[in-house]
Amino acid sequence: MTPSYSFPDGFQWGAATASYQIEGAIHADGRGPSVWDTFCAHKHGVKTGESGAVACDFYHQWPNDIALMKQLGIKHFRFSLAWSRILPQGTGAVNEAGLAFYDQLIDGLLEAGITPHVTLFHWDSPQALEDRYGSWRSRQIADDFAEYAKICVQRYGDRVQHWMTINEVPCFTMLGYGVGAQPCHAPGTIVDSMKDVWQTVHHAMLAHGKAAQALRAYAPQPLRLSLVDNAAVPVPVSETPENIAAAQRAFQDAWCNGAVTYPALTGGYSPQFITNKSAAGELPDIADSDWKIIHQPLDSYGINIYSGGYVRAADNAQGYSDVPLPQGYPRLDMPWLNIVPESIYWAVRHIQAETGFTGDFFVSENGCAAQDEITPEGEVLDLDRLMFIRQYLRQTHRLCAEGYPMSGYFVWSLMDNFEWAWGYAKRFGIVYNIYETQTRIPKQSAHWYADCIRHNRVM
Numbered sequence: 015m016t017p018s019y020s021f022p023d024g025f026q027w028g029a030a031t032a033s034y035q036i037e038g039a040i041h042a043d044g045r046g047p048s049v050w051d052t053f054c055a056h057k058h059g060v061k062t063g064e065s066g067a068v069a070c071d072f073y074h075q076w077p078n079d080i081a082l083m084k085q086l087g088i089k090h091f092r093f094s095l096a097w098s099r100i101l102p103q104g105t106g107a108v109n110e111a112g113l114a115f116y117d118q119l120i121d122g123l124l125e126a127g128i129t130p131h132v133t134l135f136h137w138d139s140p141q142a143l144e145d146r147y148g149s150w151r152s153r154q155i156a157d158d159f160a161e162y163a164k165i166c167v168q169r170y171g172d173r174v175q176h177w178m179t180i181n182e183v184p185c186f187t188m189l190g191y192g193v194g195a196q197p198c199h200a201p202g203t204i205v206d207s208m209k210d211v212w213q214t215v216h217h218a219m220l221a222h223g224k225a226a227q228a229l230r231a232y233a234p235q236p237l238r239l240s241l242v243d244n245a246a247v248p249v250p251v252s253e254t255p256e257n258i259a260a261a262q263r264a265f266q267d268a269w270c271n272g273a274v275t276y277p278a279l280t281g282g283y284s285p286q287f288i289t290n291k292s293a294a295g296e297l298p299d300i301a302d303s304d305w306k307i308i309h310q311p312l313d314s315y316g317i318n319i320y321s322g323g324y325v326r327a328a329d330n331a332q333g334y335s336d337v338p339l340p341q342g343y344p345r346l347d348m349p350w351l352n353i354v355p356e357s358i359y360w361a362v363r364h365i366q367a368e369t370g371f372t373g374d375f376f377v378s379e380n381g382c383a384a385q386d387e388i389t390p391e392g393e394v395l396d397l398d399r400l401m402f403i404r405q406y407l408r409q410t411h412r413l414c415a416e417g418y419p420m421s422g423y424f425v426w427s428l429m430d431n432f433e434w435a436w437g438y439a440k441r442f443g444i445v446y447n448i449y450e451t452q453t454r455i456p457k458q459s460a461h462w463y464a465d466c467i468r469h470n471r472v473m
């Protein structure tokens with residue numbers, strides 16, 4: 015008998031990271047500043063006043079971190095390239111030392127038998143582009159991002175087959191260009207209206223499309239291309255046909271889904287998004303030819319899933335109502351990190367049902383912050399994180415068991431790192447980092463994850 019929760023052969027077990035969160039070495043080898051360097055230097059930027067200047071010092075520690083991944087049996091590593099290491103001014107002169115850093119990293123991974131999965135952009139826009147034209151506020155960024163994509167794929171495309179254009183469009187657009195409040199993410203620029211905020215979303219989608227075209231055009235070998243989405247996920251409070259239909263309707267309305275997931279996979283906004291934003295006068299300016307550029311063929315779709323909200327059928331105009339969470343609902347160590355494991359399952363079901371996407375899906379990020387402590391014996395017994403990941407992996411397994419094309423799962427994150435506006439106060443790693451000495455301690459969840467990988471099942 016096959017042990018329960020076994021994954022199909024070839025299922026990709028991985029770990030994910032992002033450049034600004036782990037690399038440090040912000041002044042090394044000609045790197046140009048990014049908007050996150052600037053945001054961290056601002057007194058209203060990061061809650062703790064910290065920055066990614068040193069972070070996990072991955073820029074120097076990477077050989078040890080590769081050895082650690084090898085020891086844990088992690089076969090797939092998702093990391094992002096820092097645009098301003100490669101193009102310090104965002105465009106123009108290429109920084110050879112920056113390119114060489116990722117050469118070494120990629121070669122080191124391959125030597126260790128670990129497959130590199132590259133994200134081109136994980137929020138650290140070159141400051142030079144923010145200064146020059148307001149980065150995502152300008153259409154120009156789409157062309158500049160495509161040029162950067164071309165440089166990267168020409169350099170690394172012989173060794174890297176798995177490419178992701180952009181990580182989580184809503185986070186550096188919606189949360190970076192707040193209206194009427196201090197934005198919680200870089201660049202922290204307050205624009206004039208919600209229409210202007212949606213315009214930055216549109217420019218990011220255009221950049222995704224143009225970069226996807228450049229990656230295909232200049233790749234020296236066939237590649238596997240994806241976008242990484244953090245769709246908002248309505249979960250039916252019970253799985254009756256009525257509640258399922260209600261959750262699917264809610265999916266069209268939720269946060270940025272209508273402006274990100276739908277354009278990427280269908281070539282247009284969701285009907286609800288158009289209705290709602292037209293009524294509010296918030297629809298961005300779009301050239302008709304943009305939709306075709308944005309709607310590029312994708313081989314797979316990355317979903318970053320941490321939480322979700324509950325929905326039930328309702329006899330009202332929208333056909334659903336949100337079910338609020340009670341006071342004591344279980345959550346992990348972020349204010350929004352409510353434990354909703356079914357969100358993984360429903361993300362894939364909704365996206366497939368709504369867009370008809372025929373490629374495969376992978377969980378590009380899932381994990382949680384927890385209040386980790388080192389025991390006197392030097393262990394980190396993060397049974398809360400282990401419980402969290404186990405539940406979400408079981409829902410990933412449910413997708414496989416029901417025949418959905420799930421190709422892999424990347425835990426967020428390999429190690430504790432710079433958690434954006436929270437600084438180092440929040441720990442998301444399966445490996446504990448003592449920042450003062452850059453000592454890595456695999457937590458209980460890392461040992462458990464290694465067992466899952468070894469047995470190809472949820473343990």
Ligand code: BG6
Pocket residue numbers: 032035181182185244318348379426433434442
């Ligand atoms: C994702 C990001 O949003 O989740 C990561 O891709 C991030 O970079 C992680 O660290 C944790 O949470 P948050 O608060 O940044 O969403």
